Amino acid sequence: MSVYTSLSLNEVQDFAAPYNLKVLELIPIQGGVQNTNYFLVCEDREYVLTVFEEMNAEQAGELIPVLDHLALHGVPVATPLKHHGQAIHFIAHKPAQIAPRVLGKHPDQTNIEQVREIAKAQAKLHLALQDFPLERHYNRNHHYWRQVALDLQTKMEYEDATLLGHVLELFKHKKEQYPDRPQGFIHSDLFRDNTLFDGNQLQGILDFYELNKDEFLFDIAITTNDFCTDYPAVILNQEKASAYLQAYQSIRPLTSDELACMDIYLAITACRFWLLRLGIAIKNKELGRTGEDILQKNPLEMRNMLVERLKFVKA
Numbered sequence: 001m002s003v004y005t006s007l008s009l010n011e012v013q014d015f016a017a018p019y020n021l022k023v024l025e026l027i028p029i030q031g032g033v034q035n036t037n038y039f040l041v042c043e044d045r046e047y048v049l050t051v052f053e054e055m056n057a058e059q060a061g062e063l064i065p066v067l068d069h070l071a072l073h074g075v076p077v078a079t080p081l082k083h084h085g086q087a088i089h090f091i092a093h094k095p096a097q098i099a100p101r102v103l104g105k106h107p108d109q110t111n112i113e114q115v116r117e118i119a120k121a122q123a124k125l126h127l128a129l130q131d132f133p134l135e136r137h138y139n140r141n142h143h144y145w146r147q148v149a150l151d152l153q154t155k156m157e158y159e160d161a162t163l164l165g166h167v168l169e170l171f172k173h174k175k176e177q178y179p180d181r182p183q184g185f186i187h188s189d190l191f192r193d194n195t196l197f198d199g200n201q202l203q204g205i206l207d208f209y210e211l212n213k214d215e216f217l218f219d220i221a222i223t224t225n226d227f228c229t230d231y232p233a234v235i236l237n238q239e240k241a242s243a244y245l246q247a248y249q250s251i252r253p254l255t256s257d258e259l260a261c262m263d264i265y266l267a268i269t270a271c272r273f274w275l276l277r278l279g280i281a282i283k284n285k286e287l288g289r290t291g292e293d294i295l296q297k298n299p300l301e302m303r304n305m306l307v308e309r310l311k312f313v314k315a
Contacts, residue, residue: 003028005036005051005092012049015091016040018083019098021047034209039101046101048078049091055209057095061088062136063208064097066129066185073128075121076204078102102204104196110227113200115240116247118227121202122190123251126216129185134213140188141214145272152275155282160303167271167306170313174264178257186219188212191226217258220248221265222273225305234305236266236312267309274302 013023025041029048036051052060064087067079078099080087088095107114149168153161175181187194188210196204228240248254277299 003030003036003038004053005094007036007038007049007051007092011091012038012040015049015089015096016042016047016098018089019081020083021081021098040098047081047098048101049096049098051091051094051096052209053094055095057088057090060095060097060209061086062134063211064088066132066134066208066211069132070125070128073124075125075128076102076202077208078204078206102196102206104198104203106193106195107197108192109230110192110240111200112240112243114197114202115227115244117197117200117202118190118195118223119244119247120251121205122187122219122223123248125187125205126184126219127252130182132185134185136212139212140210141212142218145275148275148279149271152278163303163306164271164275167267167310170310171264171268174261174313178260180255180257181215181217181261182255182258183213183215185211185213186216188214188219188222190219190223216252217254217261217265218269220254220258221262221269225266225269225309229305234301234308236309263309263313267306267313270302270305270309274299274306277302 007026009023009026012026016023021040021042023040023042027039027041029037029039035053038049040047040049064080064082067077070077071079078101080097080099083089087097090096146168149164153164156164187205187208189207190205194205194207195202196206224241224244225236228237228244229235230237245254277297280297281299
C-alpha cells in the first residue's frame with residue numbers, strides 16, 4: 001500500500017467514470033509494501049483504488065471470483081466493482097481495480113474479543129475456499145519461500161545464515177514427523193493491518209494478493225504471531241494464543257499433527273516475514289525507491305520474533 005505509481009485527480013476521474021463514479025478527491029494510502037493504493041472520495045461514499053505493481057491483469061483478476069465466493073459465505077470482504085463485466089482495467093499502463101472502502105480501524109493492540117473474531121473468520125475462509133476451483137499463477141507457497149531463503153542465505157552474515165539454516169532444518173524434520181496437515185487456499189498475509197474493526201467487531205479482511213494453496217497451519221501461524229503479540233515486544237501472549245486456537249477450532253478443528261507442529265510453524269512464519277522484509281529492502285535499494293511515500297518495515301523485528309519462537313520448539 002505504498003505509493004509507487006503517482007496519479008493525478010484527472011487520471012483517476014477518467015478511470016472511475018465507467019464505474020459511474022465521480023471522484024472528488026484523491027488520497028494516497030501508506031501502510032503496506034507491494035501495491036499502490038488511493039482512497040477515492042466520491043459523491044456517495046469512499047472507495048479504494050488499487051494499482052497492481054507486480055501482477056499482470058490476469059493474475060490480479062484471479063482474485064475476483066474468490067472475493068465474490070467469500071462474500072457469499074459470510075466472510076467480510078470488499079468485492080471489487082465491475083464495468084463491462086470486468087473488475088480489472090488499466091491506469092498508467094498498469095492493471096487496477098476499485099472496491100468500496102470498508103470503514104473501521106486496524107487494531108494497534110488486539111484484545112481477546114478481536115482475536116476470537118479474526119480466528120473464526122479465518123476458519124470460515126479456510127472452509128469456504130478448501131475446494132475452490134482455482135489454479136493460481138501467482139503462488140508464494142513453501143517451495144517459493146524455501147528458494148527465497150536459499151538465495152538470501154548466500155548474502156547474509158554468518159550468524160544470520162546459521163540461524164536461517166537451523167530453522168529450515170527444524171522445519172523439515174517436524175513436517176516429516178507429523179504429515180497430517182490439511183491444505184486449501186489461505187490468505188497468507190492476515191496481519192492486523194489487513195483487517196478493519198469497529199470496536200471488537202470485524203468489518204473487513206483486506207489484501208488477498210498473497211492468496212495461495214498451502215497448509216492451513218501456515219495461515220494460522222501467521223495470524224497468531226501478529227494478533228497474539230503485544231508489540232513492540234515480540235513475545236507471544238499465551239492467553240490470546242489460547243483464545244485464538246479455541247475460537248478457530250470452534251469452526252474447523254485442527255488435526256493432532258497440526259497441533260504438534262504449531263511451535264515450528266510460529267517460528268517458520270516469523271522467518272518468512274524476516275526474509276520478505278529483507279528482500280523488499282534489497283529491491284527498494286536496487287530500484288532507488290526512496291521517499292516518504294515508500295514504507296519499508298524493519299526486518300529485525302521479525303528476526304527477533306523468530307529467535308523468540310525458536311525457544312519453544314520441541315524436538
